[in-house]
Amino acid sequence: MMLKLGVPSKGRLMEQTFDWFGDRGVKLSRTGSDREYSGAVEGVEGLELVLLSAGEIPRELAAGRIHLGVTGSDLVREKLADWPSQVAELAPMGFGHADLIIAVPACWPDVDTLDDLDAAAAAFRRVHGFRLRIATKYHRLVRDFLTQHGVADYQLVDSQGATEGTVKNLTAEAVADITSTGETLRANHLKILCDGLVHQSQATLYAARGADWRGAARDTLSRLVSRLGLPAVDMA
Numbered sequence: 001m002m003l004k005l006g007v008p009s010k011g012r013l014m015e016q017t018f019d020w021f022g023d024r025g026v027k028l029s030r031t032g033s034d035r036e037y038s039g040a041v042e043g044v045e046g047l048e049l050v051l052l053s054a055g056e057i058p059r060e061l062a063a064g065r066i067h068l069g070v071t072g073s074d075l076v077r078e079k080l081a082d083w084p085s086q087v088a089e090l091a092p093m094g095f096g097h098a099d100l101i102i103a104v105p106a107c108w109p110d111v112d113t114l115d116d117l118d119a120a121a122a123a124f125r126r127v128h129g130f131r132l133r134i135a136t137k138y139h140r141l142v143r144d145f146l147t148q149h150g151v152a153d154y155q156l157v158d159s160q161g162a163t164e165g166t167v168k169n170l171t172a173e174a175v176a177d178i179t180s181t182g183e184t185l186r187a188n189h190l191k192i193l194c195d196g197l198v199h200q201s202q203a204t205l206y207a208a209r210g211a212d213w214r215g216a217a218r219d220t221l222s223r224l225v226s227r228l229g230l231p232a233v234d235m236a
C-alpha cells in the first residue's frame with residue numbers, strides 16, 4: 001500500500017512545501033498540464049503525492065484518507081475537534097507564517113484590550129439591542145479563545161473571505177482573521193487588540209492517527225522520516 005501525502009495544490013504553500021521536501025532529498029513535483037492536479041515523488045519509494053485544497057487537508061487526515069498532510073496549523077485547530085487526538089504534529093516547517101488576531105475599528109479610542117472589548121460589547125448590546133458582531137471564518141478558535149478570556153456578550157458572523165471589509169459594510173463591528181504584513185487591516189482602518197493574538201500559524205507536517213499504518217505504509221513512514229531528518233515516529 002502507498003503512503004499518501006496531501007500537499008496544498010497551488011500557490012506559495014505548494015511551492016514552499018516542494019522546496020522544504022526538496023531541501024531534504026525528497027523531490028515533489030506537479031505532473032501533467034498546469035491545471036491537472038497530479039504529482040510525482042522521487043527519492044522515497046512507496047510515497048504518493050496527493051494535491052488538495054489546504055482547507056480540506058485537515059478533514060482528509062481526520063478521515064484517514066491520507067496518511068500525511070501539510071497545511072496551516074490554524075486550519076487543523078479550526079477544522080478538527082480535539083485535534084491532537086486525530087493528528088500527530090511531525091514538523092513545523094518554518095513558512096506560511098500568519099497570525100490569527102482580533103481587530104476592532106482604529107477609531108474606537110477606548111478599546112485596546114479584550115477587557116475593553118468585553119465592556120464595549122456589553123454597552124453595545126444595551127444601546128443596540130443585539131450583540132456586537134465579530135466576523136470570522138475561524139469559529140472554533142475564536143469562540144474558545146474569547147471564552148478563555150471571559151468575553152461573552154458577542155456573536156460570531158460567518159465571513160469566508162474579504163473579512164476586513166465587513167466593518168465598512170456594516171455587517172460586523174469587529175473581525176477575527178489571519179494577518180501577515182498587516183496591510184489589509186491598515187487599509188481597512190482596523191487595529192489589533194494588544195492581547196488579541198489567538199494563534200500563530202505556520203505550515204506544519206501532520207500524520208493521521210486514523211490512517212491505515214500497517215505493513216508497507218509503516219515502513220515507508222520510517223524511511224521518510226529518516227530521510228527528512230525527523231525523529232522516529234510510531235503511528236501504530
Ligand SMILES: Nc1ncnc2c1ncn2[C@@H]1O[C@H](COP(=O)(O)OP(=O)(O)OP(=O)(O)O)[C@@H](O)[C@H]1O
Pocket residue numbers: 011013052053054055056071072073074075096097098178179180181201
Ligand atoms: N496573507 C497570508 N499570509 C500568510 N499566510 C496566509 C495568509 N492568508 C492565509 N494564510 C495561510 O494559508 C493557509 C491557507 O489559507 P486558505 O484557507 O485561505 O487557503 P487558500 O489559499 O484559500 O486555499 P484553498 O481555497 O484551496 O483552501 C492557512 O493556513 C493560512 O493561515
Ligand SMILES: O=P(O)(O)OC[C@H]1O[C@H](OP(=O)(O)OP(=O)(O)O)[C@H](O)[C@@H]1O
Pocket residue numbers: 160161162163164177178179180181182183184185
Ligand atoms: O496581513 P496581510 O498581508 O494584508 O494579509 C492578510 C490577508 O490575507 C488573507 O486573505 P487572502 O488573500 O487569503 O484572501 P481571503 O480574504 O479570501 O481570505 C487574510 O484573510 C487577510 O485578508
